[in-house]
Amino acid sequence: MTTTNPLQHIRQDIQSMHAYAIQDSTGMVKLDAMENPFSLPPELQKALGERLGAVAINRYPGARIEDLKQALARYVNLPEGCALMLGNGSDELISLLAMGCDMPGASILAPLPGFVMYAMSAQLQGLAFHGVDLTPDFELDEAAMLAAMRAHKPTITYLAYPNNPTANLWDADVIRRLIAEAATYGGLVVMDEAYQPFSSHSWLDEIRAHPAANANLLLMRTLSKFGLAGVRLGYMVGPRALVHEIDKLRPPYNVSVLNAECALFALEHAQVFAQQAATIRSERERLIAALATMPGVHPFPSQANMVLVRVPDAQRAFEGLKARGVLVKNVSKMHPLLGNCLRLTVGTPDENVQMIDALRSQL
Template sequence: MKVTEEVLDLVRPDLRDLVPYAVPHYPGYIKLDANENPYDFAPEVLAEIFRRVGGQTFTRYPDPLAADLRRALADYTGLAPENVLAGNGSDELILTLLLTFGGGGRVVITPPTFSMYGIHAKIAGTVPVTVPRLADFALDIPAVLREMQVPDTRVVIVCSPNNPTGNTVARAEVERLLTETAGLVVLDEAYAEFSGESCGDLVRRYPRLVVLRTFSKAFGLAGLRVGYLLADPAVVNALLKVKQPFNLNAFSQLAAVTVLEHLPVFQKRVAKIVADREELYRRLQNLSGVEVFPSQA
C-alpha cells in the first residue's frame, strides 16, 4: 500500500529516512548473522518452565518491576536488586536510556559496532556522533574523549565484546572514560559470558556507568526478549520514570528466573562454544591469504 504524502507530512522529519527493521527468512539450519545460541534450549530447563507456567495467572498484568527477576539477577551479578533493571530485550533498555539521558543532546558511538545504537539515538531525538575504531578495532580513546568534551554530549555507548569485531575494552579504558568525562558511559556486555570479563562491579564506584546484559546469547532466550542493565540506583530510578509500565511479560520473567536457577547447564554450553571458537580461530590461521582477528565473543 502506498503511503500518502499527507501521512508522510505528519511523520517527524528526522525519522522519515529510517528503514523498518526486517530480517529475511532463509531456509537452512546454519544461521550465523544473528549471533544466536547454536544449541536447542535445554530440555530439562524447558520442562521446568512449562511446569511452573501452569501456576501463572495470565489474566493479570505482570509485575512492572520484575522483582523476582531483579533479585535473581542481583544474586547472579553480586549486586543489589536496586542496581538492576529488566527490560524487553536490551533494545528497549538502550532506547529508554537515550530517551532519559540523551534527549536533544549528543551520543558517541564507535563503529563498526551494533547498528541499533544509532537508530535508537535518532528515535530518541539524540544526535549520534561516530568515532571510528582503529585498524585493529580497538577504541580510539583520545578521539572518544575529545568528542565527549563537546558541549551537550551526554552519553557514550561502547560494546564489549564488540559486535561484530569480538574484541573487548580494557577495564582501565572504561575507567578512563568515567574519570575524564562527565557523561553517561554505557557498556554493552551482551557477550560478556563468552569473554569471562565484566565491568558490572564498577557500578558500585561509578554512578555514571551503565552495563547492559542479555539472556539472548549465553542463555539462548532470544525469542523471549529478556535484557537487563546494572547501574547506580539513581540511574535505575530515573529510567523507571520513562520505561513502559508492563514492559516484560510474565512468561519471560518466569523463564529468565528459571534459567538462573540452572546456571551449570548454560555455563557448560558457553564453555563448549568458547572452545569451538578457539579451534576455529586456530584452523583459520592456517589458511593462506586470510587475516584472522581473535574474538572474545
C-alpha cells in the same frame, strides 16, 4: 473529495530510514545473529512447559517481576549501592536512555563500527549522534574519543565490552580514562555487556573495586546471549539514583509473565547455560584456529560468541556459504574498517564444521 496522504504526519527522517534487517534463515544453518545454538535438554523443556502452563496469563505481571529482579541481583552479585531494572531486551533500555536524556543540546557518542541501535536510538529521539572510528586493529582511538567528548560533551557515551561486530575487549586503562573524562561534565557512560557469558572480563568487577570512579556508569546486559534470545529480556545495573530515574520511563508491564518465568527458570538452571557457554568458548578457539589456516583469511581475536573474519571477497564468500546452506552476516558494507569482513556466529560443533567446510570451498 480531496484526500491527503497520511504519511505526511510521519517524520521525514523516519521515512528515509531502513528498518532493522533480519535475514530469512528458513532451512539454513543459522549463524548470523550471535544466538546460543543449544536448546534446552528434553527434560528441562518438559519442566519449563509445565511451569509456563501454570502461569496466570489472564493477569498483568505482578510480584514475579520483583522475584526476577532479585534473582538477577543474586546472579550478578549486585554491587553495593546499585539497583537493577528490567527491559524488553537491551534495545528497550537503549531507547529509554535516549528518551530520558533528551534535553536541548544532548547527544550520544559511540565508537564505530559498533551496535547500530546506539545511533538509531539517537535518531529516533531527535538527538545528535557522534561516531568515532576505531583504529585499524579495532582498538579504541583514545585521542579521537577524548577530542570528541571534549568537543560535544555527549550526554551518553556507549562502550560495548566486548564490542559488536569486532568481538574484542578494549584496553581497560583507556576505558577508565574515558569514564573519568565523561565525569568532568556530568556525562553518562553506558557499558554494554551483551556478550559477557563468553568474555574473560566484566566491568562489574571494576564497579565493585572502584565505585566512586564508576559513579557515572550504567552497565547493561541481556539474557539473549545467555541462551534466551527468544525471551527478550535485558537488564541494567548502576547507581541506585540513576537507575531510579530511568526506571520511571519504563512502560507498565514491559516484561511479560511468560518471559519472566522463563528467565527465572533459566537462572535456576544456570549451570546448564554455563556449560553451553563453555562449549561455545572452546568452539570459538577451534573455529579461529581453523580459519587461520585458510589462505587469504584473517580471523580477529574474539571474546564473544562470534568471530570477525576478513576474506578475499566477502560478498562472494557470503553467497557461497548461503548456497551451501550456511547463513552468516556480511558486515563488509557497514563501515570502511570492515572491508571484506564476515561475522560468524559460533555454533554447535557440527554447525562449525559445516561452516568451515563451506568457507574453505569458496577459497
